[in-house]
Amino acid sequence: MTETPTPPPESPAARRGVLVGAGLLALLAGAGLAWRRYQLEAASPEATDLLWRQEVLTPGGAKLPLVSLRGRPLLVNFWxxxxxxxxKEMPELDAFAKAHSAEGWQVLGLALDQLDAVKQFLTQTPVSFPIGIVGVEGLNLVRALGNPSGGLPFSVLLNGSGQIVQQKMGATTASELSQWAAAIR
Known part of the structure; x- marks a missing residue:
């Protein structure tokens, strides 16, 4: 009867190498899925038409037809x-609105929130630009405008013709906003 040779035992270093390799593969796979999930898509012309057809409630109770903002550059921020x-970005957006309003720029905040919460927030952090309340239903508009995950904050920059020229999920920065403004001049 012949004996089958027993393979040599794996060294601890070899086992660690296998575990590290498996861990790196899992990390890369997870990062790839996260990257894909948070990628923005191009908004269709129908989506921009949908935006312009919106009429939103302001914290003061008035109706604001978004078509009234068409014709000048507009930064729409969903928050x-x-x-x-x-x-965190609300004061920066307000500073941008104040700095660029003389150049024809407009900023609009669309809150995916409840009216009372927005009113309370604005008493503590007032802004000079209009705010509209779109509630949870606003997620449909966010997704249509190219943000399939619905993550917030989400900003869309439209030129004077009403076409989307920039999208961003995540907080904007003052320098980024200045670059966007310079690109449209």
Whole structure:
């Protein structure tokens, strides 16, 4: 009877190498899925038409037809009071609105939130640009405008012709906003 040779035992270093390799593969796979999930898509012409057809409620109770903002560059920022990056960027958006309004720029905040929460927020952090309340239903508009995951904050820059020229999910920066403004001049 012949004996089958027993393979030599794996060294601890070899086992660690296999585990590290498996871990790296899992990390890369997860990063790839996350990257794909948070990629923005091009908005269709129908989506921009949908945006211009919206009539939103302001915190003061008035109706704001978005078509009234058409014809000049417009930065639309989707946000919520419960979203820390959204809250952080509000003063920067306000500074941008004030700095560029003489050049014809407009900023609009669309809150995916409840009216009372937005009113309370604005008493503590007032802004000079109009705010509209779109509630949870606003997620349909966010997705149509090219943000399939519905992540916030989400900004869309439209030129004077009403066409989308820039999209961003995540908080904007002052320098980024200045670059966007310079690109449209």
């Amino acid at each position: 919520a009071t419960w979203c820390p990056p959204c809250v």
